[in-house]
Amino acid sequence: MTTQDGQDSQDGQDSQDSTVGLTGKTYPFERKCPFAMPEEFAWARENEPVAQVKLQSGDLAWLITKYGDVKAALGDDRFSRTINREGAARVDTGFSADRSSPVFTFGGSISQPPGHTRWRRIVNKAFTQRQADAMRAEIARHTEEVLDELEARGPSFDLMADYAYKLPIRIICDLLGIPNESRPEFTELAAKLTRRDMQSGFAAFGEALQGIGRYAVGLIVRKRKNLGDDLLSTLIQLRDDDETQLSNEELVSTVILLLMAGYESTAVQFGNAFYALFRHPEQLALLRERPELIGGAVEEILRWAQMGTGFAVAKFATEDIPMPGATIPAGGTVFVSLGSGNRDQEVFGPDAEKFDVTRVAPARQLAFGSGPHFCLGAALARAEMQEGILRLLTRFPNLRYDGDLDAVPLASNLFTYYPRELPVIA
Numbered sequence: 001m002t003t004q005d006g007q008d009s010q011d012g013q014d015s016q017d018s019t020v021g022l023t024g025k026t027y028p029f030e031r032k033c034p035f036a037m038p039e040e041f042a043w044a045r046e047n048e049p050v051a052q053v054k055l056q057s058g059d060l061a062w063l064i065t066k067y068g069d070v071k072a073a074l075g076d077d078r079f080s081r082t083i084n085r086e087g088a089a090r091v092d093t094g095f096s097a098d099r100s101s102p103v104f105t106f107g108g109s110i111s112q113p114p115g116h117t118r119w120r121r122i123v124n125k126a127f128t129q130r131q132a133d134a135m136r137a138e139i140a141r142h143t144e145e146v147l148d149e150l151e152a153r154g155p156s157f158d159l160m161a162d163y164a165y166k167l168p169i170r171i172i173c174d175l176l177g178i179p180n181e182s183r184p185e186f187t188e189l190a191a192k193l194t195r196r197d198m199q200s201g202f203a204a205f206g207e208a209l210q211g212i213g214r215y216a217v218g219l220i221v222r223k224r225k226n227l228g229d230d231l232l233s234t235l236i237q238l239r240d241d242d243e244t245q246l247s248n249e250e251l252v253s254t255v256i257l258l259l260m261a262g263y264e265s266t267a268v269q270f271g272n273a274f275y276a277l278f279r280h281p282e283q284l285a286l287l288r289e290r291p292e293l294i295g296g297a298v299e300e301i302l303r304w305a306q307m308g309t310g311f312a313v314a315k316f317a318t319e320d321i322p323m324p325g326a327t328i329p330a331g332g333t334v335f336v337s338l339g340s341g342n343r344d345q346e347v348f349g350p351d352a353e354k355f356d357v358t359r360v361a362p363a364r365q366l367a368f369g370s371g372p373h374f375c376l377g378a379a380l381a382r383a384e385m386q387e388g389i390l391r392l393l394t395r396f397p398n399l400r401y402d403g404d405l406d407a408v409p410l411a412s413n414l415f416t417y418y419p420r421e422l423p424v425i426a
Contacts, residue, residue: 027053027063028310035276035305041065041340050326057090061333069323070341075371077113079315079334088316089333118240119250123376126234132379139387142170147395159422164270167388168263176255177230189215194264216255220248262377266384268418273389275408275419276305276355278401283357288397294390297357298382303365304355307417308339338366396426
């Protein structure tokens with residue numbers, strides 16, 4: 001429901017029903033309004049921050065909801081990212097795949113210590129704030145090019161297809177040093193990999209994953225013979241402390257991770273950012289009037305403008321792990337809720353459920369994770385979102401959604417919901 005000032009009553013601070021509890025509730029909890037966290041999360045943070053929940057399969061799992069506990073779990077290597085194990089809870093995500101699917105085996109050598117620790121030590125040398133700052137001019141150039149194309153088309157366009165997806169793939173192509181003549185092929189493969197939906201199976205996704213893998217192998221072979229000044233060439237040359245380099249398998253996994261995080265995740269976040277701003281016109285107007293707010297506004301968007309499915313961060317307890325109020329037993333399947341942590345009133349204040357682009361210190365948000373798996377491209381993603389959002393609003397000062405905001409069709413990539421399309425008038 002939307003009030004007359006455009007503020008979503010369900011997206012803001014809702015009064016919590018003291019009888020909510022978790023008993024008899026199935027996880028993931030029902031989301032009643034796009035950006036409103038299900039009320040069970042606030043109840044859990046207050047009453048049972050480490051709680052046992054029942055999944056749709058009937059199996060039991062554990063849910064961590066409080067900011068401090070979420071951050072601690074993300075940094076604890078006793079919580080394994082590999083949940084495809086004997087005895088793990090059956091997680092009904094809406095997708096289907098057999099255990100031999102490349103979805104289950106992708107990135108095995110770099111997903112867990114010690115392989116992940118070594119891989120991360122090497123690639124961290126390439127992903128720095130300095131590198132992101134150096135790329136900002138290129139990000140701005142690509143942004144203006146896409147905006148020029150939109151302006152030439154006329155006043156109406158789909159913000160998702162024509163902007164949110166178009167801008168990030170150009171930047172990824174630059175990062176990887178994709179030759180201009182190969183970019184259409186790479187873009188088509190990337191689209192097959194990233195534009196999946198909760199209603200589809202994993203078969204097409206697995207095929208797309210293999211297609212990108214084959215493309216990446218060829219690209220790496222060519223790069224080794226003719227190194228450039230792109231990120232992939234840098235990664236090929238980097239060495240660990242013992243002078244070892246990334247293997248072709250590790251480089252392929254890195255390319256795919258860059259694509260999924262730098263293309264899909266960024267496109268989705270652009271869509272959610274503008275969906276949130278359109279639903280809160282007073283915040284949109286404030287950002288237009290005070291463009292200097294863009295840095296904090298992006299952090300607030302990352303903190304608040306998420307529509308998680310509940311499956312984003314799944315872990316497997318490799319031993320008994322004491323947590324505040326409970327001990328998660330070895331073999332337990334665990335869901336670490338970044339969204340709930342980002343609404344913790346003890347960290348973000350009593351108005352944590354409110355969307356506020358002027359919020360003080362929203363940079364503590366957990367959208368990029370924490371600990372050893374903190375998002376490699378966080379600095380680059382921040383730069384891209386800052387440039388992409390502010391330049392779009394500057395170029396089209398009267399940009400508005402063309403339709404009913406309560407009827408925006410949502411898609412899902414397993415981890416989050418996002419607008420399938422956002423028709424706008426500029």
